[in-house]
Amino acid sequence: MLFGALTVLVGAVAGVQVAARVDDRLAVLAVARPVKAGQVIAAADVTTALVSVDAGVATMPASSRSSVIGRIAAMPLAKGMLLGPAQVGPPQWPAAGEALAAVAVKPGRAPDGLAPGMRVTVLIVPQIQPGTAVDTGGAATVRAEATVESVHQTADQNGGLLVTVLTNTEAAQRIAAASGEAALVQHGADG
Template sequence: MVLGVLLVLSTVVVFWQTDLRVNANQSYLSVARPVPAGQVIADADLRVVRVANASGLALVPADQRSQVVGRTTATPLAAGSLLTSEQVGPAAWPPSGEAVIALPVKPGRAPVGLAPGARVIVLVVPPPTAGQPVPPPDNNAAPSGTSGVQRAIATLVSAEAGEDQVDSQLVTLLLAADAAEAIASATGDVSLVHLGPEG
């Protein structure tokens, strides 16, 4: 009985080591630099990495590099991420019912270190008129249709250094299409509030 258990264990160990050696030699494509959705993939956008265990992932093998270069991205590609087959093809960005907008954010009006994928509340505060206080924010989930602070929940796509002011940012946001139109057309200063994960 002991010999049988040892035989089973030795078989498992040999299989595991063999599987690791095989998988460790498998090369896949990774994203070398950010690539927007709908853009043609260039050879410089890709690099080859080794993945120890890619089971269950739809990764693109390195030997298919020539089949990927020249095609378009279906979604934005983040630098350092592994390329999957679903990310290559006709543009599917932004998703149906959603829109992407870009907004300038002045220094001090967004938390430091916001990373792509962060959920944020977007507030657009209109400039005060002479002799009148700044109106309070609208607490509804959707942007208000009346004068006042416009509010919406969005996902941060990217944040780049702004050109108008030191430490300002130009943020790209993904949000509901109707909210995007209201926020993009609002006049005033933009502020971002970082939300925790949903759940």
């Protein structure tokens, strides 16, 4: 009986050791800190991660780290994302038909916690002449759907924001050409 218990115990220990050694995870490259599109990838920008990935997910093996350092980020790279071959090389961002636009937003005209990645509607309302209900240029309100790319406090003391948004090229041109008060409206989870 003692021999049987000892055999079971040895078998269990051996099983645990074998299971620990049989690891189907792969060492792949991941982003250690945010990198902007067009920026040279530095050693501190890249780390390794042990992951189990589906065959359809494009990754780069950890052994290719030296070939990534010094290359250009083809698109914005977020901290924690896995690196794939399409994300390294000549800039491919913004994609064809897309453009970036800068929007100056006064305090109270943007949602609290505005951050990159949020979907928003950009509204630019033409300025109204004081004492009248007529706008100064006969322009219509500009409305465009966009994704927030960056948010920065303005240098003035008013607490405004300078928000860079990604949208389609035509909407970006309308935003850039518009004059008036800008506001951002955050989309809900469904759109």
